[in-house]
Amino acid sequence: MEQSTPDIVVGRLPLYLRALHHMAQEGRKVTSSQELGERLGISAAQIRKDLSQFGEFGKQGTGYDIEFLVDQLRQILKVNQIWEVAVVGAGDIGSALARYQGFTDRGFRVVMIFDSDPEKVGTQVDTFVVQNSSEMIDTIKAAGIRVAMLAVPATQAQAVTDELVKAGVRAILNYAPINLTVPEGVRVQYTDPVTHLQRMTYYL
Amino acid sequence: MEQSTPDIVVGRLPLYLRALHHMAQEGRKVTSSQELGERLGISAAQIRKDLSQFGEFGKQGTGYDIEFLVDQLRQILKVNQIWEVAVVGAGDIGSALARYQGFTDRGFRVVMIFDSDPEKVGTQVDTFVVQNSSEMIDTIKAAGIRVAMLAVPATQAQAVTDELVKAGVRAILNYAPINLTVPEGVRVQYTDPVTHLQRMTYYL
Numbered sequence: 001m002e003q004s005t006p007d008i009v010v011g012r013l014p015l016y017l018r019a020l021h022h023m024a025q026e027g028r029k030v031t032s033s034q035e036l037g038e039r040l041g042i043s044a045a046q047i048r049k050d051l052s053q054f055g056e057f058g059k060q061g062t063g064y065d066i067e068f069l070v071d072q073l074r075q076i077l078k079v080n081q082i083w084e085v086a087v088v089g090a091g092d093i094g095s096a097l098a099r100y101q102g103f104t105d106r107g108f109r110v111v112m113i114f115d116s117d118p119e120k121v122g123t124q125v126d127t128f129v130v131q132n133s134s135e136m137i138d139t140i141k142a143a144g145i146r147v148a149m150l151a152v153p154a155t156q157a158q159a160v161t162d163e164l165v166k167a168g169v170r171a172i173l174n175y176a177p178i179n180l181t182v183p184e185g186v187r188v189q190y191t192d193p194v195t196h197l198q199r200m201t202y203y204l
Numbered sequence: 205m206e207q208s209t210p211d212i213v214v215g216r217l218p219l220y221l222r223a224l225h226h227m228a229q230e231g232r233k234v235t236s237s238q239e240l241g242e243r244l245g246i247s248a249a250q251i252r253k254d255l256s257q258f259g260e261f262g263k264q265g266t267g268y269d270i271e272f273l274v275d276q277l278r279q280i281l282k283v284n285q286i287w288e289v290a291v292v293g294a295g296d297i298g299s300a301l302a303r304y305q306g307f308t309d310r311g312f313r314v315v316m317i318f319d320s321d322p323e324k325v326g327t328q329v330d331t332f333v334v335q336n337s338s339e340m341i342d343t344i345k346a347a348g349i350r351v352a353m354l355a356v357p358a359t360q361a362q363a364v365t366d367e368l369v370k371a372g373v374r375a376i377l378n379y380a381p382i383n384l385t386v387p388e389g390v391r392v393q394y395t396d397p398v399t400h401l402q403r404m405t406y407y408l
Contacts, residue, residue, distance in 0.1 A: 011403050092304070105404060108401055192222070193301065193353065197311070
């Protein structure tokens with residue numbers, strides 16, 4: 001069943017989880033697809049349809065138990081565990097990611113940061129010492145890390161990606177403004193502020 | 205015509221533009237929907253269908269003139285001009301955005317940065333002096349700025365958004381990990397590393 005879930009549905013689950021997590025923090029116990037939909041700008045019908053692909057989480061008339069649904073979504077998204085994450089690139093964005101407090105309780109923990117610039121190797125970023133990219137493959141392999149965030153210049157992004165794949169990384173969040181080619185079984189997500197902005201200026 | 209273009213199609217145009225821009229930088233003159241598709245992991249048929257919504261850009265057998273298509277996409281996305289952008293939040297991410305060199309030639313220029321923290325107001329970030337958020341509405345209004353990037357804590361994001369909307373901002377790229385409510389006519393794009401990562405761990 002889950003194998004055939006469209007990626008666009010999978011992409012909405014983290015948004016549901018985030019909103020439910022906020023509700024739990026507000027001390028809320030129960031919600032509805034209507035309320036969740038209003039928070040997210042997604043129709044209640046869409047939310048019910050998405051969630052129904054994974055099981056029966058709500059009851060007609062009583063809605064969703066927030067804590068239960070949070071647990072279920074964490075399991076489905078496999079963030080009921082902590083994934084160790086490598087950051088590649090100790091520039092502004094990489095350093096910001098290494099310092100970012102928003103990973104806590106959401107399934108991820110940055111554990112190492114790499115750079116190829118001799119000026120940066122050995123310096124401190126948050127609690128991390130920047131490691132030399134030349135040791136990246138071995139270090140990541142030894143640690144069994146499968147998730148990385150890539151914050152290197154566009155010109156280096158593909159070469160670094162090839163190394164990450166060799167090291168066993170299977171999920172890459174790419175901050176470099178360039179499309180990456182990866183083998184089957186490796187996932188890439190992109191976050192380029194300019195493509196986001198351009199998607200909005202179309203409407204202005 | 206353009207009014208009815210699905211947002212998902214609009215969302216792919218910046219990716220086409222970015223890939224074509226890279227090709228132009230490589231000195232290339234002509235491409236095909238096949239080649240573009242391979243670079244982007246999107247089918248050639250999808251690319252032809254998307255572009256056909258905006259005009260006749262290619263010729264059967266000869267493909268697309270890269271420079272021409274870049275110009276056309278810039279016009280469609282309204283980035284054949286420079287949009288001035290306000291950054292709100294002078295923490296790690298906001299500062300990284302203010303320093304980011306990747307906006308050049310892609311339609312955007314950061315022109316001001318705000319923070320509410322008295323320790324940060326008046327300090328320098330790149331070429332900018334951090335301005336007090338209390339003056340944000342007036343300053344943005346006076347400058348006629350319509351695009352903002354939001355890098356404040358989640359707890360402040362909605363209140364700051366309400367102020368940005370009052371100031372005339374109509375496009376917000378939100379780095380805070382929370383969903384925002386905005387009136388009709390205001391666009392928000394989200395970039396939260398955790399939701400991107402969770403979308404990938406599902407498959408691991």
